[in-house]
Amino acid sequence: MRLFQAVFAAFAAFALTIPAIAQDNDAEKDQPPLSSKTFDAFELRNIGPAFMSGRIADIAIVQDDPATWYIAVGSGGVWKTENAGTTWTSLFEGQGSYSIGSITIDPSDPNRLWVGTGENHGGRHIGFGDGIYKSNDGGKTWSKSGLENSEHISKIIVHPEDPNTVWVASQ
Numbered sequence: 001m002r003l004f005q006a007v008f009a010a011f012a013a014f015a016l017t018i019p020a021i022a023q024d025n026d027a028e029k030d031q032p033p034l035s036s037k038t039f040d041a042f043e044l045r046n047i048g049p050a051f052m053s054g055r056i057a058d059i060a061i062v063q064d065d066p067a068t069w070y071i072a073v074g075s076g077g078v079w080k081t082e083n084a085g086t087t088w089t090s091l092f093e094g095q096g097s098y099s100i101g102s103i104t105i106d107p108s109d110p111n112r113l114w115v116g117t118g119e120n121h122g123g124r125h126i127g128f129g130d131g132i133y134k135s136n137d138g139g140k141t142w143s144k145s146g147l148e149n150s151e152h153i154s155k156i157i158v159h160p161e162d163p164n165t166v167w168v169a170s171q
Contacts, residue, residue, distance in 0.1 A: 057120050060105045060113075068110075070139070072100035074119040075127055080139055091139035099127025104156040108163045111138045114145075116153020116168065129153060132168065 055074035062068040067084040070091075077092035078100055092100065092115065101120035106112035118129025131148040135141060147153065152171040159165035 055119070057101050058103045060103045062105060062110045063107070064110065070103050070105065070113060072103040072115065074099060074101065076100075078103060078113075078115055078139060091135075092133075092142070095133060095142055096130040096144070097127070099129050101129060101153045102156050104158055106158045106163050107160045108158075109136075112136050112158075112163065113139055114156045114158065114166065115142070116150075116156050116170075118150065118152040120152060120154035120171075122152075122171070126152075132156065 057074040058072035097117035102116035119126040150170040155169040
């Protein structure tokens with residue numbers, strides 16, 4: 001957050017000095033002054049799951065497809081990229097919790113995902129969760145899978161040889 005504010009402040013200061021520099025330079029008096037259209041191409045836009053105050057809680061990368069990632073956002077759901085972060089798709093909208101603490105890919109089936117809701121740490125700024133969710137279709141649909149009162153899921157591990165055995169760490 002502070003880095004964003006510092007970069008934004010530096011950019012704003014630079015942007016405000018350009019017209020003054022352009023008007024004071026004797027060699028460029030024949031040039032028209034910079035107008036408000038100078039920065040029209042620059043606008044703030046969402047480029048992924050990291051909104052203001054966005055906190056990435058966990059990352060899961062498909063072992064046989066390293067360009068496919070699943071991102072658990074402490075304050076914003078689950079996101080997927082299939083091109084190593086160039087574009088993102090939201091996968092967890094409409095579920096019981098927006099706050100995610102953990103995401104795991106089943107080692108026996110990369111389309112089976114486990115999500116633990118509730119941020120995986122303590123503090124006044126955290127979101128609570130409502131348990132574990134499971135998807136068998138790469139995040140297109142979700143079903144609740146227990147621990148509804150846990151509030152914070154920190155880690156989910158799927159047994160590498162038995163996908164019916166799942167270990168969960170909860171605060």
